[in-house]
C-alpha cells in the first residue's frame with residue numbers, strides 16, 4: 001500500500017493525500033456519513049485538482065486493486081459516500097474541482113466541474129440573470145457531482161424535473177481511468193445509447209463524474225409562496241390538480257406537511273411560528289413562478305385559492321407578502337428533518353407512488369403501522385407534486401429511539417416497502433440505494449431490471465473497484 005500512496009502523492013501533491021499516518025489529521029469528515037449511521041476507515045482521502053489527476057488516481061488504484069469511493073459534499077442519506085471499515089479503500093474527493101468552465105447565456109447552459117457546490121452554481125447563474133433551478137436543503141454543502149450521481153430531486157421537480165432532466169452532457173473518468181469527453185450543450189443528439197443517463201443516478205458505481213453541462217432557465221419575474229391548510233390528503237391531491245390547471249408551468253413547488261411533522265417544528269424551533277397547523281391534518285406549501293409580473297402571479301394565486309375554497313379543498317391560506325416571508329415559510333418546511341432529529345432517532349423512508357394513489361397508500365399504511373406498533377408517530381411530509389413522500393416513522397412517545405430502531409426497523413421497512421410495491425411505487429424516490437438499501441433492492445425491483453443492471457456494472461467495472469457494495473452486488 002505504501003507504493004500506492006507514494007504514487008498518489010506524486011500524482012496530486014502531498015497536501016492532497018490525507019492518511020491516518022499523520023496523527024494531526026482528522027479524517028472523520030470524510031469517513032462519517034451525514035446521518036452518522038456509518039463511520040468507516042479510509043486508506044487515504046485523495047483530492048485531485050483536475051480530470052487528468054482523477055484519471056491518474058483511478059489507474060493507480062486499479063493497478064493496485066484498491067477500491068475507490070467517490071465523494072462530493074458527503075450529504076447523501078443512504079451511506080454511499082463513505083469508506084467501509086477495512087482501512088483499504090481510497091476516498092476520492094472532488095472538493096477541489098469547483099471551476100465554472102463556461103456559461104453560455106445564448107445556449108442557456110453552464111459547464112461546471114463536479115465539486116462545484118450547488119449553491120455556488122445557483123449564485124453564478126443568478127449573477128448572469130439566469131436560473132439553475134435545482135434546489136434542496138443541503139444546497140450549501142452538496143456538490144453538482146453528487147447531485148448527478150444521486151439524480152437528486154428537491155423542491156422544484158414538479159416544474160423542472162430531477163437533476164437528470166437538467167443535464168445535457170458529462171465528462172466522466174471510467175473504471176479503467178479513461179476520460180469520456182461527453183460535455184456539450186446539445187438538446188438533441190440521437191447517436192446511439194444514452195451514456196449520460198447511465199452515469200446519472202449510478203451513485204459512483206460506474207464512473208467518476210468530473211464535469212457537467214447543465215441547463216439554465218430565464219429567471220422568473222416573480223415568485224410567490226402560499227401556505228394552505230387542507231382538510232385531508234385527498235383534498236391536497238385535488239388542490240394539486242387545481243394548481244396545475246390555474247398556474248400551468250408557473251407551479252414550481254407543491255409540498256405537503258402532516259400535522260405531527262409541523263408540531264415537531266413548533267416544539268423544537270418555536271421561533272419559526274408555524275402557521276395554520278393546529279386545526280388541520282395537513283398543510284400545503286405552494287410556489288408560483290411567473291414570467292410576467294408579481295401582480296399577475298398574485299391574481300393567478302387568488303383565483304386558484306378562491307376556487308379551492310369554494311370546492312372545500314382548503315380551509316385557510318396565507319400568501320407571503322414579500323420574499324422574506326416566503327423564505328420563512330420555506331424555512332419551516334426545510335426544518336422538518338432537523339426537528340425530527342431533535343425528537344430522536346427515527347426510521348426514514350423516501351418513497352414514491354403515483355400521486356393519485358397517495359391518499360389510499362397513506363390511509364392503508366398508517367393503519368397497518370398503528371396496528372403493529374400502537375402509539376407509533378408518523379412524520380409524513382414531502383414533494384406531493386412529484387408523488388414523493390418522506391414517510392418517516394418515529395418511536396411512540398417516551399420510547400427509547402435506539403431501542404425502537406433495533407426492535408422495529410426491519411419490520412417497519414418491510415411493512416412500508418411491501419405497501420409501496422402494492423401501489424406500484426418506488427422504495428427510493430430521491431436518495432438512492434447506497435449501502436442502506438442494497439439488500440432490499442432485489443426484493444422490490446423487477447428481476448429482469450436487476451439482471452440488466454448487474455450486466456452493466458460487470459461490463460463497465462469488471463473488477464468491482466468503484467464504490468463496491470453500493471446499489472448492486474455483482
Ligand SMILES: Cc1cc2nc3c(=O)[nH]c(=O)nc-3n(C[C@H](O)[C@H](O)[C@H](O)COP(=O)(O)OP(=O)(O)OC[C@H]3O[C@@H](n4cnc5c(N)ncnc54)[C@H](O)[C@@H]3O)c2cc1C
Pocket residue numbers: 034069070071072073074075076077080081094114135136137138141142143144145146147148149150151152153154155203204205207208209210337430431434467470
Ligand atoms: C438536509 C438535507 C436535505 C436533503 N434534501 C434532499 C432533497 O430534497 N432531494 C434529494 O434528492 N436529496 C436530498 N438530500 C440528499 C443529498 O443532499 C443529495 O443526495 C445530494 O445530491 C448529494 O450530493 P453530495 O455532493 O453531498 O454527494 P455525496 O453525499 O458526497 O455522494 C452521494 C453519492 O454520489 C456519489 N458521488 C459523489 N460525487 C460523485 C462524483 N463526482 N462522481 C461519481 N459519484 C459521485 C458518492 O459515491 C455517493 O454514492 C438531502 C440531504 C440533506 C443533508
